[in-house]
Amino acid sequence: MKKQISIFTILLLTTTVLFAQKVNKEDSIQLRKIYNASLLDGKSYDWLDHLSNKIGGRLSGSANAEKAVKYTQAELDKLGLDKVWLQPVMVPKWVRGLKEYSFMETGPGITSIMDICALGGSVATPNAGLKAGVIEVKSLEELAVLGKEKIQGKIVFYNRPMQADLIHTFEAYGGCVDQRYSGAAEAAKYGAVGIVVRSMNLRQDDFPHTGAMSYGDLPESQRIPACAISTNGADKLSNTLKLIPNLNFYFKQNCKVFPDVQSHNVIGEITGSKYPNKYMIVGGHLDSWDLGDGSHDDGAGVVQSMDVLRLLKKTGYKPEHSIRVVLFMNEENGLRGGREYATQANLKKENHVFALESDSGGFTPRGFSFDCDDANFAQIQSWEQLFKPYLIHYFEKGGSGADIGPLKKDGIVLAGLRPDSQRYFDYHHAESDTFDAVNKRELELGAATMTSLIYLMDKYGVKNSAAQIKN
Amino acid sequence: MKKQISIFTILLLTTTVLFAQKVNKEDSIQLRKIYNASLLDGKSYDWLDHLSNKIGGRLSGSANAEKAVKYTQAELDKLGLDKVWLQPVMVPKWVRGLKEYSFMETGPGITSIMDICALGGSVATPNAGLKAGVIEVKSLEELAVLGKEKIQGKIVFYNRPMQADLIHTFEAYGGCVDQRYSGAAEAAKYGAVGIVVRSMNLRQDDFPHTGAMSYGDLPESQRIPACAISTNGADKLSNTLKLIPNLNFYFKQNCKVFPDVQSHNVIGEITGSKYPNKYMIVGGHLDSWDLGDGSHDDGAGVVQSMDVLRLLKKTGYKPEHSIRVVLFMNEENGLRGGREYATQANLKKENHVFALESDSGGFTPRGFSFDCDDANFAQIQSWEQLFKPYLIHYFEKGGSGADIGPLKKDGIVLAGLRPDSQRYFDYHHAESDTFDAVNKRELELGAATMTSLIYLMDKYGVKNSAAQIKN
Structure with a gap:
């Protein structure tokens, strides 16, 4: 042979x-x-x-x-x-409208501006913006483990980074992009009020990266706003959450579908x-x-x-x-x-x-x-x-x-x-x-x-x- | 076979x-x-x-x-x-000293600032700088063709670009760098008072690129100052020379060998x-x-x-x-x-x-x-x-x-x-x-x-x- x-x-x-x-x-x-x-x-x-x-x-x-x-x-x-x-x-x-605005609130009146942008296809936040506590996850699957009681009323923060040891960076992208594409639809099912997704970027910098997302077959009334946060911002948010788990995240975005x-x-x-x-x-x-x-x-x-x-x-x-x-x-x-x-x-x-x-x-x-x-x-x-x-x-x-x-x-x-x-x-x-x-x-x-x-x-x-x- | x-x-x-x-x-x-x-x-x-x-x-x-x-x-x-x-x-x-200064003079009082830097190892210009007419060449060999009468008292401007169709850019560099390394020594033999060399850069931009040069066995008294000019600057000088062949080029550099x-x-x-x-x-x-x-x-x-x-x-x-x-x-x-x-x-x-x-x-x-x-x-x-x-x-x-x-x-x-x-x-x-x-x-x-x-x-x-x- x-x-x-x-x-x-x-x-x-x-x-x-x-x-x-x-x-x-x-x-x-x-x-x-x-x-x-x-x-x-x-x-x-x-x-x-x-x-x-x-x-x-x-x-x-x-x-x-x-x-x-x-x-x-x-x-x-x-x-x-x-x-x-x-x-x-x-x-x-889909139109982004006025530039997004966001901050992290770690105590009464103590805020820190964050770099975000709306994901393409996302709904807007309410006019006054959206403020809620944050729950960090690394995958869509983790939502089921946490369950509705831990997610209800929260902003879900998807923070699984691109895998740096993959030589083909498109593979690393493929391994992360479900968070961006389906993150809002999945989180909404557990009562989340919004999502923040770590940007699909292998570099540490201050740029939020947008990209397509879908609500799947979620009725319009249940759609929650979705934004991306820069890699530096994601690390800052994650690190701060470890110290102050009950911090609030605020964001306002003004996008609209015509x-x-x-x-x-x-x-x-x-x-x-x-x-x-x-x-x-x-x-x-x-x-x-x-x-x-x-x-x-x-x-x-x-x-x-x-x-x-x-x-x-x-x-x-x-x-x-x-x-x-x-x-x-x-x-x-x-x-x-x-x-x-x-x-x-x-x-x-x-x-x-x-x-x-x-x-x-x-x-x-x-x-x-x-x-x-x-x-x-x-x-x-x-x-x-x-x-x-x-x-x-x-x-x-x-x-x-x-x-x-x-x-x-x-x-x-x-x-x-x-x-x-x-x-x-x-x-x-x-x-x-x-x-x-x-x-x-x-x-x-x-x-x-x-x-x-x-x-x-x-x-x-x-x-x-x-x-x-x-x- | x-x-x-x-x-x-x-x-x-x-x-x-x-x-x-x-x-x-x-x-x-x-x-x-x-x-x-x-x-x-x-x-x-x-x-x-x-x-x-x-x-x-x-x-x-x-x-x-x-x-x-x-x-x-x-x-x-x-x-x-x-x-x-x-x-x-x-x-x-070798110390560069104060930043170099240069301009092209196309008529009485009509000057245009140029982007230059001294080549590594070059002598300084006289304290008041050096101003002279310019003769453009594409190679060291061209000096012999022009001869002393056309070069004497002039600044030689070496303007052979890197060859863009070479896939290995180091080959393109190798095909140009004689202008920078030996340009001053060769031009001095024909009575040039200084040289300006097109930067070894495949991109059009405003950065002059320095690099080593040598006077060979030229006695100290015969050494002439040598500078590099950005690729944009080289094109500007070359194009202007076509319109105004008798323009003057001025440069002042303050370098010194210790x-x-x-x-x-x-x-x-x-x-x-x-x-x-x-x-x-x-x-x-x-x-x-x-x-x-x-x-x-x-x-x-x-x-x-x-x-x-x-x-x-x-x-x-x-x-x-x-x-x-x-x-x-x-x-x-x-x-x-x-x-x-x-x-x-x-x-x-x-x-x-x-x-x-x-x-x-x-x-x-x-x-x-x-x-x-x-x-x-x-x-x-x-x-x-x-x-x-x-x-x-x-x-x-x-x-x-x-x-x-x-x-x-x-x-x-x-x-x-x-x-x-x-x-x-x-x-x-x-x-x-x-x-x-x-x-x-x-x-x-x-x-x-x-x-x-x-x-x-x-x-x-x-x-x-x-x-x-x-x-």
């Missing part, structure tokens, strides 16, 4: 090596062209400058989100693509020379949270995706498949854009064979993760050597991106750009997610890496799959 | 795979321990906070450099190492359990330039190296070889510490078999480059799979570090940590090289990566080399 495995391994490795050698020459020249064009004459950074500094935070349903739709459409129009259009989509409209409004996905296309009815798409999401200017999340993915089509043209490559850039609206608090794009693709029987999303920040790219079958993954792995000069080394199976998820079906290859993730949650959904936190070269390397993958996928096609049926 | 190569490739790959599998289990547990200890309970970031924020820039010969010697010695003393000591070394003392002073390398040791007379060292340089606080260059390398020894102890590993941390003095403008360490090692016939330096910033580690023979490199490559969970993928032959260079001899393995280099030159030698530009996790991942390599080198030893003679 051992021998058999060895022989199989040998064959696999040899095939990989030989195949890589075969494609190396002409593709390596094309990749070099792409990286040079992005690093010497990229547009992504200038576009991001505009999105971030001239427009700013782009929460779904806001005036800024509409400005971003118009701006990116106009910029795509300048690129000489075959088609540029807007795809209508109804989106939720009826849905119409917005748009922005789409541009280079029509394929050989398979015009087979689609490969690249995208990011145009909306962002409202606290910073959404440079990393996901201004970076938007401008990189736009530059993919420009770089293909710039390097003289004529794709065989139709290549679309799709700038999705409403990833942050509804995923309506991603869902609508997939719905329309199905209705129009558009055969999507590949989708790539960049929604993990504009940091140095390390590679991609792929949601696909083994045949396609093997082909992708055969390209690893081509990427080595650019220090792109990460080719693993895994998730792709939220917006392209609804396109999933047999045979399609879904992929997500994987930039270095160590700093990402320092900025994610916070006031600190601003243009100056993005490095020009890192952003451009990401755009080039995405363009290179699109080029290879277009040239070699998607393998052995339902999606592969010749048109 | 083709078949032979294939078979050889197969054998090599199989050996690598099998060997990697063999070492995987027990070593992967140890690596996990090391990374956990660094990420959950690292000391590097606290130490860097002190070095950067309590001490600051640590130019050789300065009071701050001496504070850094005392501080790091005291911190190593707390770690329970077998030995901690100071190694005396004479270092140059006689050499005594300083120290700081050394700590865990004595080997099996080969006490075989040494493996890990280090960075304690001195820095004076403009920022030297957090990336090379506070990061210093604190990471200190933490290597602490992490080995913390994870309960008892090394077979003697492991030393060496904090070198005077890498920036003399390399006296590195030279003295090697000199003393030779005098005492200390058998150094491995040396690792971290001097490329505290960014996310990507791997190492190695200066060693093929047998050792093959062994190192067999460890690649162990590092994969930590996204460490770069194992290439190449340079190591300036301070450990003088130890080079047959059989020794020299290595340099290779962090992500995209942002490094944004901070290098500039006022922007400060503590806030270092990310805690990235720094700690570097320390863990270095500790892991030291652990593996200690456990498996150096192969087939002069240094390998059993004691």
